[in-house]
Amino acid sequence: KILAEIDAFQRYMEEEKGLSPTSVVRFRTLVGQFLTYVFPKDNYNPKKIKSSDFLEFIRQRGKKYCDRTLRSDGSALKCFTRYLYGKKLTQSDLSFAIPVISIWKNQNVIHTLTEEQMKSLLASCNHDEPTGVRDYAILLLLIRYGLRPIEIIDLRFEDLLWKEKKMMVRGKGRKAAHLPIESDVEVALKRYIEHARPNSNAKTIFIRAKAPFVPFSKSGAISS
Secondary structure (H helix, E strand, O other), X not given: OHHHHHHHXXXXXXXXXXXXXXXXXXXHHHXXXXXXXXXXXXXXXXXXXXXXXXXXXXXXXXXXXXXXXXXXXXXXXXXXXXXXXXXXXXXXXXXXXXXXXXXXXXXXXXXXXXXXXXXXXXXXXXXXXXXXXXHHHHHHHHHHHOOOHHHHHOOEHHHEEOOOOEXXXXXXXXXXXXXXXXXXXXXXXXXXXXXXXXXXXOOEOOEOOOOOOOEOOOOHHHHO
């Protein structure tokens, strides 16, 4: 099953994406290793792939390979997840779950949080305080989708398509992507908007918790 899927993925890269032969070989090899890692008994089922599978796979790769290799790994996995979603083999686009690998001089380690650390981080938010409700929603967006801080502060009410259960995110180069609004994300966003967000005419969803109730001016507010 895995080999058949990899062959189909290769045809997708060659015929629909037009990738170079070098990229096709590299992506095919990496995806094959990923699928073997997730389905060691060749019991391949794309609907059983979880976001945590990508994080754990890259974390294991990070023990042996440099950051440039990991960045290439991320590109291959993003291409594969978009292939799966485009072919309707998965219910949602899992590309958001793949971490962005930044390349820094003299740093070859990828730093990611474990699942338990993520749970502890979310649990640290005080839901009895408006600030805690807001921060919980922000952290959930960062963890679930891997959004950049600038994408968080730019998120507007018009970007939330509740009926379609989709969210539009404005990325680099003014490119927009539609991501599925997961059920826990929907609950967190609505709780903040309806019960914790200060009364403000700001068009962006997330704003300062103390007066003046205006949008964040810099993405550093999210980072800190």
